[in-house]
Amino acid sequence: MTFLSVNVNKIAVLRNSRGGNDPDVVQAARACLHAGAHGITVHPRPDARHIRAADVHALAALTAARGVEFNLEGNPFAPPRPGYPGFLALCAAVRPAQATLVPDGDAQLTSDHGFDFARDAERLSPLVEQLRGLGCRVSLFADAWDPVRSAGVEHAAAIGADRIELYTGPYADAFHRGEHASMLERFADVARRARSVGLGVNAGHDLSQENLGAFLAAVPEVLEVSIGHALIGEALHDGLQATVRGYLAILDGAGVASAP
Ligand SMILES: CC(=O)[C@@H](O)[C@H](O)COP(=O)(O)O
Numbered sequence: 191m192t193f194l195s196v197n198v199n200k201i202a203v204l205r206n207s208r209g210g211n212d213p214d215v216v217q218a219a220r221a222c223l224h225a226g227a228h229g230i231t232v233h234p235r236p237d238a239r240h241i242r243a244a245d246v247h248a249l250a251a252l253t254a255a256r257g258v259e260f261n262l263e264g265n266p267f268a269p270p271r272p273g274y275p276g277f278l279a280l281c282a283a284v285r286p287a288q289a290t291l292v293p294d295g296d297a298q299l300t301s302d303h304g305f306d307f308a309r310d311a312e313r314l315s316p317l318v319e320q321l322r323g324l325g326c327r328v329s330l331f332a333d334a335w336d337p338v339r340s341a342g343v344e345h346a347a348a349i350g351a352d353r354i355e356l357y358t359g360p361y362a363d364a365f366h367r368g369e370h371a372s373m374l375e376r377f378a379d380v381a382r383r384a385r386s387v388g389l390g391v392n393a394g395h396d397l398s399q400e401n402l403g404a405f406l407a408a409v410p411e412v413l414e415v416s417i418g419h420a421l422i423g424e425a426l427h428d429g430l431q432a433t434v435r436g437y438l439a440i441l442d443g444a445g446v447a448s449a450p
């Protein structure tokens with residue numbers, strides 16, 4: 191079975207919009223694990239727009255106590271700044287089971303590309319070694335949608351990475367348009383090539399209940415999916431009716447005023 195690691199970044203987006211600690215990121219992660227999720231993912235960004243260093247520590251403690259995987263994602267080349275100690279420093283502090291390296295630009299809205307392995311392998315190599323020395327499994331974010339960008343995926347194995355994570359955003363877009371058949375062939379090909387050089391294969395970005403089944407049917411090698419944005423949105427939709435009913439029950443019980 192493919193593992194599900196729930197990305198709780200979006201809980202922190204909501205929390206940060208008001209200050210305070212509601213909704214509580216750790217409580218949300220606990221609920222995901224209680225429901226059977228295999229692990230928790232976060233992707234702290236240098237601007238601390240959602241997950242903060244303190245969340246990383248708290249979630250590391252939760253996942254360690256539960257004996258489940260903590261997957262920490264980030265750009266290893268982004269310099270530290272106040273409130274963000276840097277990806278390597280965070281990994282050294284909490285030793286996540288899996289460190290997923292993502293080549294984000296600083297002001298990016300969200301992750302939108304994988305590494306260019308032919309170009310990036312040399313500077314990634316010592317970081318992969320360092321992270322493996324900390325006991326982390328190392329996964330590298332990789333493109334599969336474009337034959338040129340996915341050409342050097344075998345380099346990931348050569349520099350000692352354990353896995354790649356297929357960037358599935360372009361697949362999700364194509365699925366939405368009903369044009370995903372040829373896209374899936376490309377993902378399947380990259381996954382097969384990765385497996386043939388000993389790499390494990392993860393996948394993530396914009397996966398959802400709508401598009402996940404078709405993806406896994408075409409790319410059965412996937413060991414783990416990390417899903418956040420769609421999952422949290424779906425959870426809101428699924429939970430809204432029950433929550434509104436909860437409020438109505440309180441109002442009904444209070445029974446003071448009646449609306450005109
Ligand atoms: C690497 C990846 O695809 C996810 O981590 C995604 O980038 C989530 O990050 P945001 O929640 O900041 O969009």
Ligand SMILES: NCC(=O)COP(=O)(O)O
Nearest residue numbers: 197394395396416418419
């Ligand atoms: N690695 C992908 C991830 O953690 C979640 O991405 P998304 O579902 O928020 O797009």
